Amino acid sequence: MSGEQWTPERDARLRELVERDGLNFGEAAKVLGITKNAALGRAGRIKLVSPRAIGALDNTATIFERLDTVSIFPPVGRCVFPNGHPGTEGFAFCGERVDAGRVYCAEHHRRTHQGTWTAAAE
Numbered sequence: 001m002s003g004e005q006w007t008p009e010r011d012a013r014l015r016e017l018v019e020r021d022g023l024n025f026g027e028a029a030k031v032l033g034i035t036k037n038a039a040l041g042r043a044g045r046i047k048l049v050s051p052r053a054i055g056a057l058d059n060t061a062t063i064f065e066r067l068d069t070v071s072i073f074p075p076v077g078r079c080v081f082p083n084g085h086p087g088t089e090g091f092a093f094c095g096e097r098v099d100a101g102r103v104y105c106a107e108h109h110r111r112t113h114q115g116t117w118t119a120a121a122e
């Protein structure tokens with residue numbers, strides 16, 4: 001036993017610190033009074049990803065896999081194509097209306113299905 005108890009409240013607090021307040025896991029761990037490794041380990045278990053880390057990725061598929069764990073998505077029915085890098089200033093989703101069942105507007109659907117596009121090229 002590690003002695004570290006993860007309750008839903010504690011999970012929520014960790015999520016809040018990282019996603020809303022933009023702390024990295026080391027900083028969030030300090031606030032919670034735990035080690036960075038403990039925070040990272042728990043993050044992996046609850047699929048929590050720092051928006052800062054997302055900005056370092058250049059693979060669109062990976063970004064969206066991770067983004068579905070963060071709370072910066074536009075409302076359902078709006079294009080989630082990222083303009084800029086998530087976690088950086090000026091970042092925003094496209095936000096155009098999309099057809100039911102789609103995540104991108106027509107323009108961005110076409111662009112993301114060409115296969116060669118990456119966020120880094122934007």
Ligand SMILES: [Zn+2]
Pocket residue numbers: 079080081094095096104105106107108
């Ligand atoms: Zn779009």
